Amino acid sequence: MRPDRAWVLLGSGRRLNLVDPQPDDWQDMDLAVGLSRTYRWGGHSHWDLPLSVAQHSLLVLVLRQQMQPHQPLTPGEALRELLHDADEGLLGFDPISPLKPHLGDDFAALTQRLQHAIAVRYRLPDWSHEDYLLHKRADHLAAASEALHVAGWARDAVHEMLGIHMSPVMTDPMPCLEGCLPWQPWAPRRAAAVFLAKLRELVGADSLEAPADLTAAIEREATLARLGAAFSRLPPAKQRRCACPVTGNGLTDTFVSVETEDISQQHIEGVIVGGDRDDDGQWVLDGQFTVFTTDEELIRVSGWGCHVEIQ
Incomplete structure (x- = not known):
């Protein structure tokens, strides 16, 4: 094995x-x-599932915005909050705090290189001193709340044993996914889909009315679930016309918004179910492709005559 x-x-x-x-x-x-x-907290949880770093990252974004409710984050600032632990997802490891001092300088240098690659890729703005203090406050508040509501620590132990000197939030600030209770860890597939939807919303956005709001990402997943159920009810002959069936999850479904650029100004939204793909397996959006729309219709689109955005 090569050590380099x-x-x-x-x-x-x-x-x-x-x-x-x-x-x-x-x-x-x-x-x-x-x-x-x-997973956070070493994978331990008093729920059926552990808490993912994806869900934690979304929680920190929401808490950070709540600290300055009348001063919306910019898309870049929101993206920086969302990706504050992104290196852990690439590494597949979130060491618990007491372990970190024992991992050494080599591990710290490795995570710094990952963080730099992430910052370059997503063009993250540098932290100002004030912004970083607010971020750490949101991160610690998330940790205190997770310790109490997810990991099962007693309130006194959060302060005395974990050394987190912030009072946990009692009301879950995150929108509840359908079928989930407040503070309940999401299944990995759902956590990944909501995180990905929010990431795509923020990447490349010059302006958003509420960059830290998760409503659109949550609603998108609900729409995909509805379309997945509707697609399953189509006659088998229609389903066979589609190279890629609708699954109802954002990890496998490509949800697009299409606006024609001619005088008709037609607008449709839906999931791509057929068309050409590039070498990376992504749909070619400037050619012809088929969409299963939110009106539950199969429509053939000529991408070169439209403005197409992946949602």
Whole structure:
């Protein structure tokens, strides 16, 4: 084994060199899946599932915005909050705090290289001193709340044993997913899908009315679940016309918004179910493709005559 190389084969088929990571070594879905399968609190939880770093990252984003409710974060600031632990998803490891001092300088240097690659890839703004203090306050508040509501620590132990000198939030500030209770850890597939939806919403956005709000990401997943159920009810002959069936989950469904650029100004939204793909397996959006729309219709789209955005 060569000590200067530590390749990880990702779900997309790309290889990430953990020793020398490059900003284009992974796809957004790889990061979302990695974070959803990397667990907080050593994987321990008094729920049926552990808490993922993906869900924690979304919680920190929401808490950070609540600290300055009348001063919306910019998309870049929101993205910086969302990705504050992204290196853990690429590494697949979130060491508990008491362990970190024992991991040594080499591990710290490795995580710093991952963080740099992430910052370059997503063009994250540098932290100001004030912003970093607010971020750490949100992160500690999330930790105190998770310790009480997820990991099962007593309130006094959060202060005395964990050394977190903040009072936990009692009301879950996150929107509840359908079928979930407040503070309940999400299943990895759902956590990855919501994280990915929020990441795609923020990447490349010049302006958003509420960059820290999760409503659109949650509603998108609910829409996909509805479309997955509707697709399953289509006659078998129609389903067979689609190269890629609708699954009802954002990790496998490509949800797009399509606006024609001619005088008709038609607008549709839905999941791509057929068309050409590029070498990375992504849909070719400037050619012809088929969409199963939110009106539960199969429509053929000519991408070169439309403005197409992946939602």
